Amino acid sequence: MVKKREIAVSVNGARYAIEVRINDTLLDVLRDGLGLTGTKEGCAAGDCGACTVLLGGKAVNACLVLAVEADGAGVMTVEGLAQGEELDPVQQGFVQEGAVQCGFCTPGMLMSAKGLLRENPCPTETEVRRAIAGNLCRCTGYVRIVRAIMSASASAVSGHDLRGER
Amino acid sequence: MQKYLPFRDYFAPRTQEEALQLVREQGPAGRVLAGGTDLLIAMREKGLHAECLINIKRIADLGGIGSLPDGGLRIGATTTLYEVETSAAVRRASSVLSEAAGTIGSVQIRNLGTIGGNVANASPAADTTPALLVLDAEMEILSASGTRIVAAERFFTGPGKTVMEQGEILAAIRIPPSAPGTRTAYIKFGPRQAMDIAVVGVAVALKLDGDGSCRDARVALGAVAPTPMRARRAEVALIGAIDERSVEKAAEEACGEAKPISDVRASGSYRRHLVGILLKRAVKLALAREHAAA
Numbered sequence: 297m298v299k300k301r302e303i304a305v306s307v308n309g310a311r312y313a314i315e316v317r318i319n320d321t322l323l324d325v326l327r328d329g330l331g332l333t334g335t336k337e338g339c340a341a342g343d344c345g346a347c348t349v350l351l352g353g354k355a356v357n358a359c360l361v362l363a364v365e366a367d368g369a370g371v372m373t374v375e376g377l378a379q380g381e382e383l384d385p386v387q388q389g390f391v392q393e394g395a396v397q398c399g400f401c402t403p404g405m406l407m408s409a410k411g412l413l414r415e416n417p418c419p420t421e422t423e424v425r426r427a428i429a430g431n432l433c434r435c436t437g438y439v440r441i442v443r444a445i446m447s448a449s450a451s452a453v454s455g456h457d458l459r460g461e462r
Numbered sequence: 463m464q465k466y467l468p469f470r471d472y473f474a475p476r477t478q479e480e481a482l483q484l485v486r487e488q489g490p491a492g493r494v495l496a497g498g499t500d501l502l503i504a505m506r507e508k509g510l511h512a513e514c515l516i517n518i519k520r521i522a523d524l525g526g527i528g529s530l531p532d533g534g535l536r537i538g539a540t541t542t543l544y545e546v547e548t549s550a551a552v553r554r555a556s557s558v559l560s561e562a563a564g565t566i567g568s569v570q571i572r573n574l575g576t577i578g579g580n581v582a583n584a585s586p587a588a589d590t591t592p593a594l595l596v597l598d599a600e601m602e603i604l605s606a607s608g609t610r611i612v613a614a615e616r617f618f619t620g621p622g623k624t625v626m627e628q629g630e631i632l633a634a635i636r637i638p639p640s641a642p643g644t645r646t647a648y649i650k651f652g653p654r655q656a657m658d659i660a661v662v663g664v665a666v667a668l669k670l671d672g673d674g675s676c677r678d679a680r681v682a683l684g685a686v687a688p689t690p691m692r693a694r695r696a697e698v699a700l701i702g703a704i705d706e707r708s709v710e711k712a713a714e715e716a717c718g719e720a721k722p723i724s725d726v727r728a729s730g731s732y733r734r735h736l737v738g739i740l741l742k743r744a745v746k747l748a749l750a751r752e753h754a755a756a
């Protein structure tokens with residue numbers, strides 16, 4: 297018998313008291329327990345970033361966090377970005393720039409972008425690239441993703457040249 | 463790969479005393495869990511067996527960055543690599559450590575992974591350990607009988623092996639204040655710019671006199687021996703006036719001192735070649751920097 301624990305977590309602003317197996321990952325519980333299947337599993341080894349969520353406001357790989365470790369913490373997943381019908385600026389940026397192809401990497405990319413912009417609203421292109429270094433995309437070649445994140449940032453608003461910087 | 467993590471118990475102690483008691487009670491079946499970025503993967507992919515995980519991240523005394531009476535820095539073991547990378551205090555006092563932490567994995571890995579985990583895991587290719595060697599760092603090790611301090615250089619005994627014994631926990635890393643005029647650099651070489659383990663890592667710390675000559679030098683190498691290592695003959699070669707000849711000599715010495723193996727990432731001879739190249743680059747980079755320590 298696998299031991300279970302009750303944990304209290306806030307996910308996308310909603311509070312939950314849920315029973316989890318001690319060896320469930322946060323990713324398992326988000327997807328299978330709470331039905332939040334936006335967060336993806338690619339590698340289960342920290343390499344691909346498809347499982348990226350914000351834990352306590354910081355981008356982390358949900359495949360490397362035990363659900364019991366999240367007890368008492370706040371989690372934000374891709375489902376928490378939009379406010380009703382209104383997309384988050386990072387989502388808006390991805391739509392505008394056509395930064396989505398198959399879409400498997402997109403939730404993780406969006407959360408890495410969100411994590412970056414929370415701390416650094418006005419990043420350079422180099423900083424954007426560093427922020428998504430742990431997110432693999434097999435389709436887009438990253439150029440449009442970088443543009444999308446730049447366009448969602450305050451760098452765009454302040455007239456920063458999106459295409460010029462190397 | 464096995465996705466299911468086969469352990470049967472989990473604890474999240476709030477105090478050091480509770481944690482030490484758990485570590486003692488569980489014995490070899492228990493494992494300390496910090497960021498989990500090495501441990502969970504070793505359990506899933508490498509068949510590492512642990513019956514019980516003891517999460518130490520809720521213990522306030524094991525986290526945080528503070529100063530020591532001698533002006534040095536005390537970095538709690540559970541401080542994340544991201545905090546080490548970005549903390550103003552660490553950048554000021556030991557920028558080479560921030561620099562090394564910033565080369566690890568991805569933002570997500572650095573937000574989870576801790577400096578204590580990087581050290582305790584004792585991978586020969588870990589990025590923070592060469593930086594800790596050139597900083598003359600000390601490991602603060604906690605057990606039921608109290609605290610003992612071990613110099614970074616004596617802490618590592620082999621791949622995945624340290625002087626820590628059953629029942630001990632790494633509590634913090636102490637960085638002594640650096641002498642005025644110290645310049646440092648860490649260079650990591652790998653095929654990719656991010657998300658790659660070092661093929662070779664080189665850290666240097668040069669203590670310069672007012673006239674620019676080198677009074678004392680530290681050179682440490684990663685991924686070229688069973689443990690991170692000081693290259694002492696290279697250090698000697700750097701003392702005095704630093705010019706092309708002395709740097710060339712230091713590079714030669716470091717190549718000779720390295721004891722690299724061949725593996726999937728690189729051949730031993732390529733690693734040896736890289737040691738010389740990276741040492742020269744690291745010295746040049748360090749010299750081009752202003753001394754940052756207060």
Ligand SMILES: Cc1cc2nc3c(=O)[nH]c(=O)nc-3n(C[C@H](O)[C@H](O)[C@H](O)COP(=O)(O)OP(=O)(O)OC[C@H]3O[C@@H](n4cnc5c(N)ncnc54)[C@H](O)[C@@H]3O)c2cc1C
Binds near residue numbers: 493499518567568580
């Ligand atoms: C995708 C990916 C990329 C990576 N890239 C790099 C890289 O570029 N460079 C690099 O150096 N590393 C890299 N790593 C390895 C890892 O992220 C680091 O070594 C990290 O610092 C480990 O810290 P942790 O807190 O996650 O340790 P954990 O996994 O929690 O623990 C590691 C080991 O140390 C023990 N331990 C942890 N803390 C303590 C303590 N305080 N006292 C006693 N024992 C303790 C644990 O029991 C375990 O055996 C990477 C890992 C992944 C998954």
Ligand code: FES
Binds near residue numbers: 344
């Ligand atoms: S599924 Fe977590 S990083 Fe790939």
Ligand code: FES
Binds near residue numbers: 397399400401434436
């Ligand atoms: S859009 Fe297909 S992986 Fe990125």
